[in-house]
Amino acid sequence: MTYSSNVTVFTLSGLTKGNKYLYFSVALFGYLAMLLVNFTLILTIIQDKSLHEPMYIFLCSLCMNGLFGITGFYPKLLFDILSETHIISYMGCLTQVFVIYFGFMCEFSTLTAMAYDRTVAICQPLEYHSIMTTRTIVKLITFSWLYPFCCGLLSVGPAGMLPLCGTHIDKLYCDNWSVVKLSCVPTTANNVIGFILILSFIAHAVFIVYSYKKLIAACRHSKDDKHKFMQTCVPHLLTLINHSLALLFDTMYSRYGSKDFPMSLRNFMAIEFLIIPPIFNPLIYGFKLTGIRRKILRPCKRHKGKNQLKRKRQI
Template structure:
């Protein structure tokens, strides 16, 4: 090994792979940072300085946080569909979940939330406000609506459409799990594999959905007499509880979905493609 002195730069040789792989990893990492960037930098800054935010900054923060939450629901729904096809319809898995279709589905899980939340945020632009104080540690659209001088019918309609749209995601996931449970109850082996592969996803879904629902209900229907500390906890519990639960849930030894069937049996195709979705939990 050649002796080198005066070194100021190093080469990260672990990144020596194809450009298309770099681009894929770049966007996966960027999506992972998207929601956290919308909250944590401003939150940390507010703890050490005056907690004010511009109107444009408030709009942007609300948009990023809302769209990030909705994309998490979309990814959970896509994971549920992937596992439903792999377990309940294994013979057609490869014809249904092709690499091109998986890429398209993953793209939709981000494109649709961005569009839905853009419509919600756009309906607030130029609204006349009769207040300056947001009783929350970050900006969300509903708190701006509460400061409006007059009712915002367009925003209300869009907001309830989005709520029903993503509630439909939740119902779809429950429907897929009904079929998964019916399929896996036929044998102890299948049921054991279901507990290893699908139960962690379901627990993650319940934890995330419950946290978001509590914040949504408290924000819209909570009493003004409740303490600010309780209000702050309800505001950030969906940012704290799921990330605490997910490592515990997914940290257990998980078996791939395709091992529910005998991997040596040619009647059942392997589900290697499912791993691209199965481990993109929010």
């Protein structure tokens, strides 16, 4: 078998043939909606000093990460929908792998930091401000971004050094396993690295579940704590479940999936974590958290009040 180290482009598959302008319009609307809701939440938190608290800072970080992740997918998808050929350069593919993987892993690590914050807030309320200091927040934010960054490099680096004997990726976007499967040589080292990375994020999920076990036990006898749990922890838990299911499906299908699996369902599950969290997180937190909801709706109330005052004057 001849080894090919001179791969310059990959071909992608998965796009459904049909009315491409309709698909483009839907995808563009979804992308713009994600940008709008995430930027609105980020700017609201940054501009209002009363929201400069750990919970809101972590939420801001979560939304920034969401914007980073979708930027690695949607512009390329929009281009491919209108294009007759669905190709991506070798370096573009590795870059997309890094950006999407980084965004996915950063969401997990940020959710872990948020779980720690909520555990301290509900289980140790009197010590909260002495524990969640500015220094602690900076450490948690740094961890939630730096650890996924290193994991992304560790995932993409070895894959980028493999000699390849193929150029077709059976997916809407590039992912690490799809590139590794094209290798001409055994990929044991890559598989071990991937397995270790998956275990590390399973450990994140285990920590979050353990923290929620403590939270539920602490909330049993306090109405205020129950309210805090329902307001801030339930959206967090739903996001975790969504991400965990997406990780499980993508991992299992990439390694053991059958080609008989319906393409439309396979595409949805493959990009589900790039659709639901970026739109779900800012909306559910924005409406659930009273502080943010009031800040966002205040301009609307002012405008409504001015209109009512004008009508009264006219009458």
